Amino acid sequence: MEQITIKEVAKLCGVGVSTVSRAINNHPDINEATKQMVMETIRKYNYVPNNSARNLKRSDSNTIAVLIQGITNPFFADMIQVFERAATGKKYSFVLQHVEERENAVDVAIQLEKEKRLKGIVFLGGLNSRAGEKLQRLPVPFVISTATEELDESVPTVTVDDVKESSRMVDYLVSCGHKKIALLAAAKDDASIGKLRYNGYRRALQKNGIAYDEGLVQWTQAGQPIYSMKNGYRMTKELLESGQEFTCIYAISDSMAVGACKALFDAGKRVPEDYSVAGFDGLELSEYYEPSITTIRQPRREMAEATIRLLFDMIEEKAAKKYQVFEAELIEGGSTRRLEA
Amino acid sequence: MEQITIKEVAKLCGVGVSTVSRAINNHPDINEATKQMVMETIRKYNYVPNNSARNLKRSDSNTIAVLIQGITNPFFADMIQVFERAATGKKYSFVLQHVEERENAVDVAIQLEKEKRLKGIVFLGGLNSRAGEKLQRLPVPFVISTATEELDESVPTVTVDDVKESSRMVDYLVSCGHKKIALLAAAKDDASIGKLRYNGYRRALQKNGIAYDEGLVQWTQAGQPIYSMKNGYRMTKELLESGQEFTCIYAISDSMAVGACKALFDAGKRVPEDYSVAGFDGLELSEYYEPSITTIRQPRREMAEATIRLLFDMIEEKAAKKYQVFEAELIEGGSTRRLEA
C-alpha cells in the first residue's frame, strides 16, 4: 500500500503543496474551484494527512485530553460522556488516553502534551502519590477529577471528601443500631482511595465510641482486583467462616457490596433481615439490585461538569475556584435495616 | 515552560545530537560513560523526546492498537486486559484508542496507523456497516473482535454467532415450556448486534412453530442508551402496562435483564415464579444478581486470546485460521424456570 503524501497530491493536481495544505485546512485564501479539484483527487487517491507531521509543525491545537486509569471502571462511564460532549461543544478535539497500571499518569501527560500540543488535561481517577513535583512540569492547565489521596488544596481538583463520606456512611449505620460493622476493605497496603474510606470507617467508629476490631476488617488479597463482585463475595464468605459476630457489612464499593449480598444469600442468609449491607459510589447497579443497596452516591455528572468547566476556565484564564469538594448523598436502600433496640 | 529539544541537550552535554539519540534509544554503539552522562543531564533538565517527531521519522514501531467503540461497556473489560498483557508480553507497545460514536472506526484506524506506524490493529466491538471497502486500505493486519453484522468470512474475525446463540437461548426458553416470550430489543432501526439477536429470536420462534407477535417486542426508544439497566426497566414497565400476556422476558443483554427483574419486583412480581427472565453476554453481574440471570456466556477471555494470537500470526505471516467463530454457553441461572405442563 503506497503511502501517498501531500507532495504527490500536489504533483497530481499540478499545484504546489501549500495549495493542497490550504484546501485541507479550509484556509480562506484559496480559489473555490481549485479547492474542489484538490479535494477530489485527495478522495480519489485516499490521501490521509500524517498527524505526526502536523503535530510537529503546529504549536497549538485546541485539544484536551482525559487521562484515565482503570478505564473499565463503570464509575467513569457517565463522566467520560460529559467530558466528550463538553469538549466537542467547545469545538475542542478530545483525546481519551488510557494509562496503564504501571505507568505514571503525569509522565504520560507530559509526553502527550508534547506530542499533541494539548490545551488542557483531566486526570480522571486521581493520581498516584508523589506526582506532585512532576505536576509542576506540565506546561498546560490540568484538573484532577476525584482525588485518591489526602486532600491537597494547592492542586486543581474536583472531588468528594472520601474520608468524610465514608465516615458519614458508618455514622448512619451506627445510627441504625449497628455496632459490629464489618468492613470489606482494599488491600492492606493500599494508599489510595481504599485507604481514605478505611480512614473514614475508623474515624466514625471512634467518634461513636465504638472500639475498632481488627477482626471485623477483611482486606483484599494482594493482586486481586479490588472493586469486583467476586472480591466482595470471597471476603464475605471468609468473614462468615471466621465466626466473627457482626450485624452489618460495609463494603467500600457497590460492586463489592453486591458480591457480599450474594455470598450471604448463598449461605442461606437474608438481606437485610439477617445482615445489613452497605456500599459506596452509587452506581446504577446499586439501584437495580434486589434489594437495592444502601450507598453513598457521588454526584458524578455534576463533578464531571465542574471538572471540565474548571479546566476551560483555566485555559481561558478566567478566575475560578480551583479546589472543589462536592457533597455526596447517602441513599437509603433496601439492603440495610434499623436494628430493634 | 521552555520546551527543551534534543539539540539543546546535545549542546549541554557537549556532544552531537546523534549521541544523545543513541543514548535515549539504547543504541549499542555508544560509550557507556557518555551515555550515563547524557542520561544524567536529560533527567536534570527534564528533557522529553517529542513523539510526533519520532513517529515521523520511524518507519516501523512495534505497536499494536485496539480500537474500541463503547469503551465503558463492561463486556470489554477483561478483553482489554488480555490484549494489554499479550502485547507487552511480546514487547509490543499497546495503544488503546477510543472511537467516538459518530466516528468511523476504520478512518480512525487509517489515521492512527499513519501516525503511529502500527504493526497491527484490533477492532473491538465490531465495525459499522459498509466499512468493507475502506478496510482494504489498511496497510497492516487487523482482526475484528466480536462481529456486529452478518458474518463475512473474508475478513479476519473472532466472534460468536449472535444469531445462533440468541436462537439457542430462545430454544431453551421454549423447551422450558414458554410460548409467550417477550423480547427486550434494541432500537427498531438498529443494524448492529441488536438486530442479530433479534433475528435469532425470530428464527427460534419459527423453528418451534410459534407465531411471531409484534406486541411482545419492546423496542428501545431512539436515542436511549440501549444496554443499560434503566432501559430494561423502562421497557419492562411498559410491557406490564400494555396488558400483553407473557410468561418470560428475554432481554438481549444482561444489564437489560437486570432492569427487567427490578421492574418486575417493583410491580410486586416474583422471578422466576411469576415471570422468567433471561439475558445475554454472561457478565459478572448476571452471576451475582439475585436470582442469578440465565444467560448466554460468551467466552470473552478465550476470544480475546484468539484475537490477539491471530493478529500476531498475521503480523508474523504465519498461517492461521482467519475466521473463528466461538461457541457460547448457555448458563442456567435462577431467573428462569420450567413451566409446569
Place this chain on the structure above:
DNA sequence: TTGTACGCGTTATCAC
C-alpha cells in the same frame, strides 16, 4: 565511538 547533514510530511512565511 562520535559528529554532520539530510529527510520524514506538514504548515506558515514569504514573495510573486
Place this chain on the structure above:
DNA sequence: GTGATAACGCGTACAA
C-alpha cells in the same frame, strides 16, 4: 490566489 522554502524535532546514513 498561488508556489517555493524554511522550519518543526528527531533518527540515521555517512563520514571522520
